[in-house]
Amino acid sequence: MLKRYFITGLLVWIPIVITLWVLGMVVSTFESVVPGFLTSEALFGRHIPGFGFALVVVVVVLTGLFTANLLGRKLFEIWEGLLSRIPLVRTIYNSVKQVSDTVLAPNGQAFRKAVLFQYPRAGSWTIGFLTGSPGGEVASLLPGEHVSVYIPTTPNPTSGFFLMVPRSEVFELNMSVDAALKYIVSMGVVAPGGMPARGN
Structure with missing residues (x-):
């Protein structure tokens, strides 16, 4: 009986603790880029x-507003x-910008x-995510049509493997990217609902 209560308690607390830990890492990372003279200690x-x-978020939003107009784009x-x-x-810079433009662009397919x-x-x-198609010299050396696929590791999806796979061997899933990530991170415990897979 005690064991069952302990496991139930873990199921409640583990997602909360991990969520707070990730948020704490994000906040501390953002705060680490703030210059010393702009910290709350220096100002208040x-x-x-x-x-x-909060300061970094405000700066990012203001930067977006500024670069959205003609003068801002020119200065950028x-x-x-x-x-x-x-x-x-x-x-x-060019490498990071190319990746961020591809992943974060609203009309991107990554x-x-x-x-x-x-x-x-x-x-x-296994389950992976389409990131595009091979191009340039790589595409010219691959026989037939291929797609680029990222395979996240479990339970940490921030690391993984990049593969170029024949399109004919890849089956697109109707499940959302969020549902697929939950399935991967949970090591298959949280089975996604939805429609079955369909082939290309």
């Missing part, structure tokens, strides 16, 4: 929890032009579809 003489996070282009002239910075395919061997199945 005392520590205000979440002040740095000048800024990017300056960064593109610095060898090491140019490489890092992580918009969950798929089912055999991995790491025939007969074993």
Whole structure:
């Protein structure tokens, strides 16, 4: 009886603790980029929890508003032009910007579809997410049509594997990306509802 109550209590507390832990990491990461002279200690003489996070959110929103107009876009282009002239910075910045533009763009297709395919061997199945299609030299060397797929690891989906798989071997799922992530993170415990998979 005690064991059952203990497990029930864990089922209640584990999601809460992990959620608070992740939120704490996000807030502390945001606050770490705030300059010292803009911290709550420097401005108000005392520590205000979440002040740095709120400040970063405000700055990001204001930046979005500024770059949405013609003058802001022009200044942003000048800024990017300056960064593109610095060898090491140019490489890092362009790579990160390309990934963020692809993943975060409203009309982008990255992580918009969950798929089912055999991995790491025939007969074993896993769930991944479409991230696009191979291009350039890689596409020219691949026989037939392929798609790019990201396979998150369990229970930590922030790491994973990138594969290029023949389109004919990939089955698109009707489940949402959120439902697929829950299925992966829960190690198959939280089975998604919805319609069955359909093939390409």
